[in-house]
Amino acid sequence: MYNDLDPLLHSQLRLTIVSMLVASEKVEFTHIKEETKATAGNVSVQIKKLQEAGYIRVEKTFKNNYPNTMLSITKKGIAAFEAYVENLKHYINPGK
Numbered sequence: 001m002y003n004d005l006d007p008l009l010h011s012q013l014r015l016t017i018v019s020m021l022v023a024s025e026k027v028e029f030t031h032i033k034e035e036t037k038a039t040a041g042n043v044s045v046q047i048k049k050l051q052e053a054g055y056i057r058v059e060k061t062f063k064n065n066y067p068n069t070m071l072s073i074t075k076k077g078i079a080a081f082e083a084y085v086e087n088l089k090h091y092i093n094p095g096k
Helices: 012-023 029-036 040-052 075-092
Strands: 056-063 066-073
Touching (some): 012 029, 040 056
Antiparallel strands (some): 056 066
């Protein structure tokens, strides 16, 4: 029996955000918005869900007098992502 896929990561936008954070140490909110072509509101909602789960860290600062939001992944987030990928592999290649 396979483990269920993490419903938090099964959302396309949340999975994209976490994937970007796994690949980079820190990512700016604006970069995520541009890359995903999602609205700022939608990205904010998904970030909040990931933050509440403890998967990501949000750091709000100022850059040239403008608000700047930086995101990074936590150890819990990395573990959740790795488990998600492993569980997905089992669905794609049953018996391996």
